[in-house]
Amino acid sequence: MSFILAIDQGTTSARALVYDAALNVLASAQEELPQIYPADGWVEHDAEVIWSLVQSTVKSALDKAGKTPSDIAAIGITNQRETVVLWDRETGKPVGHAIVWQDRRTAETCRKLKADGAEPMVQEQTGLLLDPYFSGSKLAWMLDQDRGLRTRASKGELAFGTIDSFLIYRLTGGKRHVTDASNACRTLLFDIGTQDWSDDLLKLFNIPSALLPEVLDCADDFGTTDPSVFGASVPILGCAGDQHAATIGQACFAPGMVKATYGTGLFAVLNTGSERIQSKNRLLTTLAYRLDGKPTYALEGSVFIAGAAVQWLRDGLKLIESAPQVNDLANRGVRGAITLVPAFVGLGAPYWDPDARGAIYGITRDTGPEDFAHAVLESVAFQTRDLLDAMARDWPEGERSVLRVDGGMTQSDLTLQLLADILDAPVERPNDLETTVKGAAYLAGLKAGLCPDLETFASTWQKDAEFTPHLDEETRQFHMDRWHDAVKRTLTTT
Ligand SMILES: Nc1ncnc2c1ncn2[C@@H]1O[C@H](COP(=O)(O)OP(=O)(O)O)[C@@H](O)[C@H]1O
Numbered sequence: 001m002s003f004i005l006a007i008d009q010g011t012t013s014a015r016a017l018v019y020d021a022a023l024n025v026l027a028s029a030q031e032e033l034p035q036i037y038p039a040d041g042w043v044e045h046d047a048e049v050i051w052s053l054v055q056s057t058v059k060s061a062l063d064k065a066g067k068t069p070s071d072i073a074a075i076g077i078t079n080q081r082e083t084v085v086l087w088d089r090e091t092g093k094p095v096g097h098a099i100v101w102q103d104r105r106t107a108e109t110c111r112k113l114k115a116d117g118a119e120p121m122v123q124e125q126t127g128l129l130l131d132p133y134f135s136g137s138k139l140a141w142m143l144d145q146d147r148g149l150r151t152r153a154s155k156g157e158l159a160f161g162t163i164d165s166f167l168i169y170r171l172t173g174g175k176r177h178v179t180d181a182s183n184a185c186r187t188l189l190f191d192i193g194t195q196d197w198s199d200d201l202l203k204l205f206n207i208p209s210a211l212l213p214e215v216l217d218c219a220d221d222f223g224t225t226d227p228s229v230f231g232a233s234v235p236i237l238g239c240a241g242d243q244h245a246a247t248i249g250q251a252c253f254a255p256g257m258v259k260a261t262y263g264t265g266l267f268a269v270l271n272t273g274s275e276r277i278q279s280k281n282r283l284l285t286t287l288a289y290r291l292d293g294k295p296t297y298a299l300e301g302s303v304f305i306a307g308a309a310v311q312w313l314r315d316g317l318k319l320i321e322s323a324p325q326v327n328d329l330a331n332r333g334v335r336g337a338i339t340l341v342p343a344f345v346g347l348g349a350p351y352w353d354p355d356a357r358g359a360i361y362g363i364t365r366d367t368g369p370e371d372f373a374h375a376v377l378e379s380v381a382f383q384t385r386d387l388l389d390a391m392a393r394d395w396p397e398g399e400r401s402v403l404r405v406d407g408g409m410t411q412s413d414l415t416l417q418l419l420a421d422i423l424d425a426p427v428e429r430p431n432d433l434e435t436t437v438k439g440a441a442y443l444a445g446l447k448a449g450l451c452p453d454l455e456t457f458a459s460t461w462q463k464d465a466e467f468t469p470h471l472d473e474e475t476r477q478f479h480m481d482r483w484h485d486a487v488k489r490t491l492t493t494t
């Protein structure tokens with residue numbers, strides 16, 4: 001009974017991993033999650049499909065590990081954040097598709113609220129901005145589709161949750177409607193100062209409080225699985241949004257430590273400890289995590305497209321057959337031959353322009369597939385530099401450590417070399433690239449008493465590779481200037 005099951009329900013896939021108490025991986029399973037694009041800028045998921053993928057990946061990971069649910073001491077969950085599910089409490093059935101974090105359909109609502117002067121209050125309470133990225137306006141949109149829904153919501157017949165909350169509801173057979181503070185703080189409805197749902201924000205979005213889950217710590221008692229699900233009652237003891245789980249998995253526990261995760265998007269999180277820094281440079285103030293009721297704050301830069309641009313080369317342009325092939329192709333390209341602004345679903349931090357769309361500058365008759373591939377990898381480096389520069393301006397007195405990176409795209413050495421070159425700073429890749437899911441496993445193991453304290457866990461972090469900069473300052477500045485010029489031309493706002 002000393003094994004941990006960790007579930008990572010990400011944007012593009014569901015994963016389940018079985019760990020021993022020393023957090024060695026025994027087995028893993030992964031299945032791709034179909035994306036639904038009903039209109040330009042709209043992105044949805046079928047929550048029933050998510051539920052079935054979670055069940056099948058858990059079963060397959062347990063089978064591969066040669067374990068049964070009764071061998072599992074604790075479950076940890078991590079998930080794509082902000083994505084909204086609305087379901088019937090009685091049946092547990094979603095009332096429609098989940099609206100995904102990338103979805104821009106509520107851009108107009110956010111624009112209007114901003115024009116009405118609501119943003120300073122929103123930023124003060126949530127640390128976030130009025131952008132369609134976050135859950136609040138998406139949930140309001142769902143409730144606006146059918147008058148009956150808001151009435152049912154007020155009567156307590158419906159439940160709202162991010163993916164973690166929906167999964168826990170299902171796993172516990174509808175007994176627990178809970179979430180953790182890291183997921184709650186991304187909804188645009190949660191006050192990160194009081195650590196509670198905000199009446200002002202519920203009023204702003206016209207959201208009945210009867211919809212909301214109870215908010216727990218990241219290592220807490222989230223309930224036990226109903227025996228009808230896996231055939232055993234297993235405690236769920238850890239839960240965190242994926243970027244928060246990655247911050248934990250990367251052991252970024254000290255103020256000044258910073259990690260960047262390169263999956264579908266790119267998310268850089270700087271631990272600011274007990275200091276809640278209000279960004280003046282269009283970053284987000286968020287929770288790194290909350291343990292023992294104590295919030296640890298962070299500054300976050302959220303960029304919507306990183307690895308997704310590699311998928312675009314594969315699925316859209318069909319220049320490569322698989323993501324890893326991007327490296328060979330990009331290696332034949334030339335630095336700065338063309339500049340890609342990957343605003344496929346608008347631009348996130350630090351620009352926040354939901355209406356911008358992708359653009360490529362500098363195409364000539366010589367431009368080839370290799371230049372597209374190179375530009376995709378470089379765009380990730382430029383976007384990271386923008387985030388780290390904004391962090392430095394927001395927290396000049398903070399000592400920042402070396403950037404720790406993880407996520408699918410960091411398998412690419414070329415990406416990390418370009419990153420170090422553009423940042424003019426070293427970049428460290430850990431041995432274990434699955435830091436997100438490891439963070440969720442650690443939280444569950446910590447609460448179960450299987451895993452050691454934070455400091456001891458941090459001492460187990462191991463470096464696989466370090467990438468150091470090899471670019472002179474003049475060239476670096478030349479390329480950054482070109483990037484900023486390209487972004488300026490792409491923005492729809494000034
Ligand atoms: N070897 C590689 N080189 C560059 N990009 C890669 C490589 N392998 C995977 N990717 C990209 O990484 C992303 C998947 O990373 P992952 O961390 O699993 O994402 P998510 O959690 O967002 O679903 C995909 O967008 C894919 O294009």
Ligand SMILES: O=P(O)(O)OC[C@H](O)CO
Nearest residue numbers: 010011080081263264265
């Ligand atoms: O599932 P990922 O890794 O693309 O992460 C999604 C983020 O949580 C969105 O904020």
